[in-house]
Amino acid sequence: MDLEGILAIGGKPGLYKLVAQSRTGVIVESLTEKKRFPVSQAGNVSALKDIAIYTYSEEVPLSDVYQNIAEKEDWGTTINPKKVGAEELKSYMEEVLPEYDRERVYNSDLKKLFNWYNLLHEVGLIKPEEEKSDEEAKADEEE
Numbered sequence: 001m002d003l004e005g006i007l008a009i010g011g012k013p014g015l016y017k018l019v020a021q022s023r024t025g026v027i028v029e030s031l032t033e034k035k036r037f038p039v040s041q042a043g044n045v046s047a048l049k050d051i052a053i054y055t056y057s058e059e060v061p062l063s064d065v066y067q068n069i070a071e072k073e074d075w076g077t078t079i080n081p082k083k084v085g086a087e088e089l090k091s092y093m094e095e096v097l098p099e100y101d102r103e104r105v106y107n108s109d110l111k112k113l114f115n116w117y118n119l120l121h122e123v124g125l126i127k128p129e130e131e132k133s134d135e136e137a138k139a140d141e142e143e
Helices: 062-072 086-096 107-122 134-142
Strands: 006-009 016-021 025-030 036-040 045-047 052-054 059-061
Touching (some): 006 107, 052 062, 059 062, 062 086, 062 107, 086 107
Antiparallel strands (some): 006 045, 025 036
């Protein structure tokens, strides 16, 4: 699952796509509203590809967690964190990533994680990876 160019901005709801870089920061576009605006370098911007979930042994990239959720939900949406309690969020997370660190991953983190997943699904970024074509598979075998 490719989260390249998808950003979360501190203090702003939703997710954004990186459009361009400027001298003073970046220009982003809302995934849902398609509105563009600049964000300064001082803004709290996080790339989803750089976010990981703590486990007891390592940090698991967000893309791997989303892959697990997508496979569990047969590439559909997941639970709505606004409609379930904290214990339900934790038990669902344990099904998706059994070794996640319950002390270091807070309820607010889980809510964001599931909200972002549903948003990415809504805009069509959560989908099964395309099967390699026969030509690509043969080219890989020849190498």
